Amino acid sequence: MIKNSEIAIVGMGPTGTTLANLLANRGISVSIFEKQETTYPLPRAVHFDGEVMRVFQSIGLASEISEHSLVNKGMLFKDINSNIIIDWSRSQAIGPMGWYESYRFHQPDLENTLRRGLSRFKNVKINYDSEIKKISDNGNDVTIELSSGKTHTSKFLVGCDGAQSIVRKFLQQDLVDLGFKQRWLVIDTILNTDIPHLGDHTVQICDPINPMTYVRGTGKRRRWEMRLVDDTISEITPKFVWEKLSNWISEKDAQIERSAVYTFKSAISKKWSKGNVFLAGDAAHLMPPFMGQGMCAGIRDVSNLAWKLSTVINGADRKILNTYTTERLANVQEFIDLTVRLGKIINQTVKGKKEATKMDSIWPSLGPGLGPRTNLEGKLAPQFISNDSYKADDLSPTGSYTLEVSNERVLSGCKEWLNKNEIKAAIVRPDFYILKINSERNSPENLNSSFQQFYNDLLGLLPSRKFVG
Helix, strand or coil, rough: CCCCCCEEEEECHHHHHHHHHHHHHHHEEEEEECCCCCCCCCCCCCEEEEEHHHHHHCCHHHHHHHHHCCCEEEEEEECCCCCCEEEECCCCCCCCCCCCCEECCCCHHHHHHHHHHHHHCCCEEEEEECEEEEEEECCCCEEEEEECEEEEEEEEEEEECCCCCCHHHHHCCCCEEHHHHHHEEEEEECCCCCHHHHCCEEEEEECCCCCEEEECCCCEEEEEEEEECCCCCCCCCEEEEEEEHCCCCCCCCCCEEEEEEEEEEECCCCCCCCCCEEEEECCCCCCCCCCCHHHHHHHHHHHHHHHHHHHCCCCCCCCHHHHHCCCCCHHHHHHHHHHHHHHHHHCCCCCCCCCCCEECCCCCCCEEEEEECCCCCCCCCCCCEEECCCCCHHCCCCCCEEEEEECCCEEECCHHHHHCCCCEEECCCCCCCEEEECCCCHHHHHHHHHHHHHHHHHCCCCCCEEECC
């Protein structure tokens, strides 16, 4: 049977489009199937973090995306008297990922940039107005049948088609409810003029009667999210919306860009693949927006999956694909759990303290999968900067490299990091997580040889570059 492409992707939101860029950048032929030819014009997701920007860096789009993004100042949790309960302010300096810790963005801008990125590749075919009717996996190939009657065959298929995923239905997997489900009104506005007292921090008002979120967006965009405690509310009129906003702005201050009722929920599929078919993003998991990690989780999914799929297509043992669910499930579960805990705080009466609790960002480890899980293995590696101002990830074509101790300083801060963690070397995977460390006092030749043997045994490939600190 003739394959139309090596990998088919269903869904062209941020998750699917990022996956297509990652795969195409590795020389893999990709076909994308999407119902809508144009991007959805209204805002939805509004936050991504430094790890996600690192993924955008790996596909050569970070600079363009940063031009349309805003460095986020962080989040404050307040009681009904505006006393700060939790202070999650974000550093305004470049962080360990080689980028700022947190960004605000306008989703249509991001999606348009990711789609333009695909125009660089001759090995990507986009099929618009495509509705999937049937998926068949014979163990060697996946065939999809479209409503038009046409068929497409690929080696692998990835469903990035959202919470109502048709690909997940093919896998016969349900999203397991994790216990959080609330109706919230989301109001996106564009200010007519600056209103400084609204502030640049995201603010969570903790109140069991009227919990509320304020979000500073890019440009003059501002968002309010309000829980609809009264489940009988069915019609959202402009009058109702302006009444809800009256404590902050009036009709003379802004335009309503969008108002919609969403059900914020936490849910996850326990199995993200079957045979040659995989799930990613909202097709595999859902979380409330209180940490802004929903889209980020989808980008992490495809960053993990893309290099494994391309490695298998290029000859590695397909057993590594079995690690996709196990590694990603544990990581995203930690984000979901913390998001739900924060959601519960927002829905409570919490008295302000003399001193607010400081909150730091979390960087969860991967679950069981490739290589050992001791010390740093399975954790995110920092991205160091070279003496000539290049970011480490840019210096390796496939994103995989080895960090080693040396008397010669090549990556600023690398030697200090290795010494602090009492290790001599570390292999960094293409998705920026640490695959293997070495704490032994081996000679450079023995160290490099042992790492190459480990990597070759595991993947059939070698790290593409070696960097020293």
